[in-house]
Amino acid sequence: RNYPHVHVPAASSHGTADRPPAERVGFRPEDVDAALAALDETFDIDREDIERLLRQVELQAMVRAQRTLLCRDIMSRDVISVPETATADEARKQLIDHNIRTLPVVGADGKLTGAVGLRELT
Incomplete structure (x- = not known):
């Protein structure tokens, strides 16, 4: 069938x-x-x-x-991230706009340098 x-x-x-x-x-x-x-x-x-x-x-x-x-x-392959130079407000906006819990932070070379979440930004 x-x-x-x-x-x-x-x-x-x-x-x-x-x-x-x-x-x-x-x-x-x-x-x-x-x-x-x-x-x-x-x-x-x-x-x-x-x-x-x-x-x-x-x-x-x-x-x-x-x-x-x-x-x-x-x-995830289509990853939302922020540069190290992003402000806390910019990172918070990305987290809320994309409904994600953790946001990768990347250096100027595009490599992962850390991560932030709403808890760290409030």
Whole structure:
């Protein structure tokens, strides 16, 4: 069976190009399709059916993954940062505007020199 779906990635709450963290790990839409195909039936959905489907989806995701989860699998790539010369107000604005907890601080060479959070800036 083919179970067509339309997958629209959730918008990043951080205003970056990265997929949301929940979409970086775990099951994917193709895992749901594989689970539905493996079960090969039409559902009159109730709690037991949903649980059975989700367990099958988890199985499909594990079969696909079959490897150790690495930091690179879930890390942000489109990173919001501030230069060492940024003011506390500028850093606070970035944290709030991008809804992030910690803001990397980079030197003139672009290398990480530290990190700040709202706690340090208040």
